[in-house]
Amino acid sequence: MNRLECPIDGCSATIEAETEEEVMSQAEEHANSSHPELEMDDETVETIRSSIIQV
Template identity: 50%
Template sequence: MAQQLSCVVDGCEATITEETVAEILEVAEGHAAEEHPDLELDEGTVETLKENIEEV
């Protein structure tokens, strides 16, 4: 079953859909670097991302 993450940055409507959490986090890292360069993907931010992933 696919996994989905909606961007956690206010005002950003990006959605990532992949098969695994690892794939979502990889795509999210690229999205953050390109669209939110000020966002630091520290341990707390990664945990927040994981908490917002849902099955679709």
């Protein structure tokens, strides 16, 4: 299981999924709905990907 805790200050969202790809897909949906100001550029995607942990 992979887990991502939203790296945005003040956001307590946690995403869990079987694969890193599923986590990233859900993270993008979360960012679009909860953080529309966030630009999903390569640097942001890499930051999010590096925050995923195995649980």
